[in-house]
Amino acid sequence: MTTLHKLADDELVRLYEEGNDDAFDVLLSRYQDKLFSYIFFLVRNEDTANDIFQDTFVRAITSIRTHSYEGKGTFYAWLMCISRNLVMDQNRRIMPNATVPYEFLRADGEVKVDLLEKSCLNDTTFEDDLFLQESLNLMRIMVDRLPAPQREIILLRYYQDLSFKEIAAMLGISINTALGRVHYAVRNLRRMACKNELSLVG
Numbered sequence: 435m436t437t438l439h440k441l442a443d444d445e446l447v448r449l450y451e452e453g454n455d456d457a458f459d460v461l462l463s464r465y466q467d468k469l470f471s472y473i474f475f476l477v478r479n480e481d482t483a484n485d486i487f488q489d490t491f492v493r494a495i496t497s498i499r500t501h502s503y504e505g506k507g508t509f510y511a512w513l514m515c516i517s518r519n520l521v522m523d524q525n526r527r528i529m530p531n532a533t534v535p536y537e538f539l540r541a542d543g544e545v546k547v548d549l550l551e552k553s554c555l556n557d558t559t560f561e562d563d564l565f566l567q568e569s570l571n572l573m574r575i576m577v578d579r580l581p582a583p584q585r586e587i588i589l590l591r592y593y594q595d596l597s598f599k600e601i602a603a604m605l606g607i608s609i610n611t612a613l614g615r616v617h618y619a620v621r622n623l624r625r626m627a628c629k630n631e632l633s634l635v636g
Contacts, residue, residue, distance in 0.1 A: 438456055441457075450498055451498050458495065465513060469514065469517060470483060470487050473521065487517070494512075494513060511603070514594065587612060587616050591616055
């Protein structure tokens with residue numbers, strides 16, 4: 435098992451395809467926390483997120499074991515694509531005209547700090563911490579006000595660390611479209627920040 439942890443994703447997929455169950459356990463441990471956080475960002479409900487998380491890995495297992503996994507892009511981006519499709523399918527069943535909301539929270543419910551590479555303060559006082567928390571809450575509100583395509587791009591680029599090439603492939607759009615959505619998202623965030631006297635770095 436120790437040796438398996440040193441292997442690249444595609445090598446682990448190949449081993450699992452050949453019947454090595456330990457290889458998939460390594461893939462699961464490598465991405466389960468990050469993937470669950472991504473799904474939770476989309477659905478904002480822990481039970482629903484757990485269901486979609488399980489369904490995602492069931493589909494991944496089936497695809498690999500039936501030799502349907504093509505290995506285009508990264509393994510994690512492929513998992514995200516499966517989970518995103520499951521979320522969209524569920525939302526269409528429940529509310530056909532609704533858009534999928536996104537929340538920039540960690541799995542434990544706390545707000546993530548490093549949006550758009552905003553620097554944290556060193557040696558902060560209680561007042562500084564309070565101001566920072568208020569700023570983060572305001573940031574979350576502003577991100578929620580972005581159009582759904584822009585919210586999604588910010589999530590994928592800045593919180594899931596996907597490249598623009600991976601984002602474009604996942605969403606079925608061109609790289610230029612992905613770049614454009616980030617540009618408009620950052621511009622809209624800056625506009626809202628100026629109105630609220632919140633400075634954005636980036």
